Amino acid sequence: MNQNNIYGTSWTVPSGVLVSGEKYRWNMQAVKSGQESAVSATLYFQTNTPVPNPPANIPTLVAPINGKYVIPTEAQFQWRKYENTEKYALFIRDLETNQLVFDSLAGNQYFTGSGNELVSIDSPIDLIANHRYRWNIWAITSDGGHTASESFDFNVVSSYPTGRPLDVLSPVEGPLMVKKSIELFGDTERWRFNQHNTGGHVLGGGIGGSDDTYAWDVNLHKSGDTDADDGKPVYAVTSGIVADRYGVYNGQPVDGSPGTYGKVIIEHEYGGNKWYSAYLHLDNIRVEPGDEVTSSTHLGDISSTGTDNNHLHLVFYTGDNTLRGGLTSFDAHIVDRGSDSPPTPISPIIETLAIDDSDVSATSAVLRGRLSNTVSGTEYTVWFKYDKESAPSEDLYSPSQSVSGDGTFEITVTGLFPATTYNYRAIIAYPTTIEASNYKSFTTKASGNSRPLGIDVSRWQKDINWNSVHNSGYSFAFVKATEGDGQTDSKFITNMNGAATNGILVGAYHFARPDLGNSAIDEANYFVEVAGDYISQGYLRPVLDLECDTSLGKEYLSEWVKTWISTVSTKTGVFPIIYVNSNYATNYLNQDISRNDLWIAHWTDDPNLNPNIGIWTNWAFWQYSDKGQVSGIEGDVDLDVFNGDLLSLQNYVITLTPITSPLVSTSSTTSVNSSSATLNGYLSSMGGASSCTVYFQYGTTTSYGSTIGTQTKSSTGTFSQSLMSLSPGTTYHYRAVASNSAGTVYGADT
Structure with missing residues (x-):
């Protein structure tokens, strides 16, 4: 579409003209009685790509x-x-x-x-x-x-603790948690037990013989009623091979099974001995004899096949008594045969201990806890859960550790943020997860080196309290200005002014989109048009942010980058910095690009380390985390560090010759006839500014009285404007005018 006549103040683009996902430019010119106004500024928009429909259900x-x-x-x-x-x-x-x-x-x-x-x-x-x-x-x-x-x-875990082949793994999802210890079955507030006789009763003389079969045999019901949750999935307690099964699906026998009594028997091996687990009264059985299963294998669902109420009948057994000797610690918590209620479990007590200042650095801390009331000879797994005080919902976890006996334990956590307060508590698995009742806190020290810290932000950080950011010790910031050849970040001006006003060195960055087919020159011009006032004295040098699709290839991307850099430096007199991640820096740019200063993205969460910089031999700025928490900013923010001290950071601050008034001259008119003429001018110097405003004054006397043709120029050269509806035989005076931040100048009267 090239031109449309519009009557009124709005116009709707006809259906079918625009294409989804494409960029468009538009401007306006007013016409009245044959006279045309100056053309308006050009604006940009991009049509939306239709949003695909998501699946109807949330995956489980x-x-x-x-x-x-x-x-x-x-x-x-x-x-x-x-x-x-x-x-x-x-x-x-x-x-x-x-x-x-x-x-x-x-x-x-x-x-x-x-x-x-x-x-x-x-x-x-x-x-x-x-x-x-x-x-x-x-x-x-x-x-x-x-x-x-x-x-x-x-x-x-590398292996299950000695003597416990059924350790910590759950055969039942959700509230029906069956693990290694009958104490978990025996939560008397929720569950009750029915104890079967051992021997051939359960398996009818099946695998392992009958009279010599030793079994732990438990019926699991809800406490207070007879039915467990119908349809809950049941999983194998640990890895093994399906030895037998009576196939039932939707309550009906399948694959020649003798009836509607669904069961699965799995053969396991531990310490050279075979043992078995049996899962009875199942429906919707999903495995067959010979299948290899793990603790993640869904065997079937809780049901009432072969009985009159929903429950899981779970049996652990072997063909002789050799397994019992290897399960001493396990056996201590098993319901004795003939007993109708479980024993009182022995539960360890875990505490979180306070730590000293000497245990804490800028990026790490030694956390301590204490165990008591432990069972002799039993190993326990412990770890810590911790979070930033400013983000308590974002749980982090330390490495785990195996301990035994009463006493203290300690675990080191790394990757912490300097000058940040953390809360932490100790956790033990025995076999359920038990968290310490008390929280403790610590605050990491300020950065352990002299490298200044900074952040980079965009509209995604919403409203920023820049005073709080400055008071948190951050010395510099980069702010998103533009993306592609038509998008301006809505928080750009606010963030630039807020950072600068609060004593933070700040610079603008452009998010490159060569993947959209945009030319480097168009994107560079757009960036300078929007951010030009901030590519000036006292601001950090501008940045090209390159992180688009790498399928364009190394040669294309390298040429695109060089063109963008050249265009911006020609227009502003300032050479930009390049932002890329380690993958880009290593694989997708030619060696000559490394002549430009580097801002590298390599997320280690520790500013005391050094990043992978690919083809570069050194780096200027490093984005070391994308999950920073900074006072004054809601949510995550990128964290950066400068490769030097505060004094050398000044080398990246723009120092330009002071802007002076532009130079403009009035040129001769062209295309003169009885009622129209074209006015011409020449801008010979912009006075060091990134752009100048030019226009013409005209009238029948040297007082002029009328202005026309206002436009912004980002480079020197000629400019013109047509005059219409002039009076025949009348003498007109005119002159060219140019202005920048240093002042306004006038060409000679003509």
């Missing part, structure tokens, strides 16, 4: 279960499938390092699953023992819409 995670333990070789991830979902994206974060260690989106690795109801995959990464992980998924539709699941945390 199955395993690893929230708060549970797995060993690396048994880790499987399972979630329920839904209709209208094309694929699933998996995300796994290592909470010890706070790094996203698996990202389906980044690696373009998605999952579909082959089952009808569950997606089940082996862990796509090697899990590290004694680390805690958090995982969730996205369900993604064919048009790209997605819905995120909740997040589950789980712990990885």
Whole structure:
């Protein structure tokens, strides 16, 4: 579309003219009685891309279960499938390092699953023992819409504690938690037990013989009634092989099973001895004899098959008594055969201890706790949960540690933020998670070196209290100005002025979008047009932020960057800094780009380290975290550090020759006829300013009286304006005018 005549003050673009996801420019010119006004400033807009529809249901995670333990070789991830979902994206974060260690989106690795109801995959990464992980998924539709699941945390252990093959793993989801200790079954406020006789009663002379079978045999019901939760999924207590099963689905026998009594029997091995776990009265059985299972395998659902009420009948047994000797610590908490109620459990007591100033640095702390009332010879797993006082909902976790006996323990946490207050408490797993009742707190020291700290912000940080930021010890900031060739950050001016007013050195950055097909020259011109007043004396040098799709290739990206840098430096007299991440710095730019100063993004959360800078030999600024918490800012903010001291930071502050008045001259008219003429002028100097305003004064005397053709020029050269509806045979006077921040000058009268 080139031109449309509009009558009124608004106009709607006809349907079908605009294309979604495209950028457009528009301007206006008023016309009355044949006279045309100056053309308005050009504005930009981009049409929205239609938002895809997300899946109707929120994905449900199955395993690893929230708060549970797995060993690396048994880790499987399972979630329920839904209709209208094309694929699933998996995300796994290592909470010890706070790094996203698996990202389906980044690696373009998605999952579909082959089952009808569950997606089940082996862990796509090697899990590290004694680390805690958090995982969730996205369900993604064919048009790209997605819905995120909740997040589950789980712990990885190298092996289960000696003597406890059934350790800490839960065969039942949600409130039906069956773990290694009958004390968990025996929560008398919620559960009650029915004790079966051992021997051949349960298995009818099945695996392991009959009369010599030794079994722990428990019926699990809700306390106060007879039914457990119908349909709750049941999982294997640990890895093994399905030895037998009576297949039942929707209450009906399948695969030739003899009746509607659903059961699964799993063979396990521990210390060279075979032992078995049996899960009785199930429905919707999902496994077959010979299947290898883990603690994440969904065997079937709680039901009432073969009986008259919903419950899980759980049996642990072996063909002889050899296993019993290896389960001394486990046996101490088992309901004695013939007893109708569980023993009073022995629960350890855990406390959080205060720490000294000597235990705390700028980025680390030694946390301490104390155990008492422990069982002799029993190992316990302990760790700490901690969070920033300014963000109490964002839980962090220390590495875990195995301890035994009463006494104190200590664990070091790293990656902390300088001058930040943290709350922490000790946690023990025995076998449920028990948190200490008391919180303690500490405050990290200020940065342990002389490197000045800074932040970078955009509209996403909303309203910032820059005085609080300054008082928190931050010396510099970079503020987003523009993106592409038509987007201005809505908080740019506010943030620039707020930072500068509060004594923070501040500079503007441009978010590059060569991936949209934009030219480097257009984006550079737009950046200077918007941010030019802040690319001047006393501000930090401007920045090109390059983090778009790398598929454009090294040669294209390198040339694009050089063109943008050249355009901005020619217009402003200032050479910009380049912002890239370590991957970009290593793989996607030619060596000659390293002649430009570097702002590197490499998130280690510790400003005392040094980043990976790729082709560069040194760095000026380093964005070391994207999860900073700073007083005066709501939510996360990027944290930066300068590679030097405060004095050398001044080398990155713009020092320009003071701006002087521009130079302008009036040129001869052209295209003169009885009722119109074209006025011409020449701007020969901008006085060191990034832009100048030019226009013409005209009239029938040297008092002029009329102004026309106001425009902004970002470079020297000619400028013109047409005059219409002049009176025939009349003499007119005119002159060119130019102004900048230093003053206004006039060309000769003509």
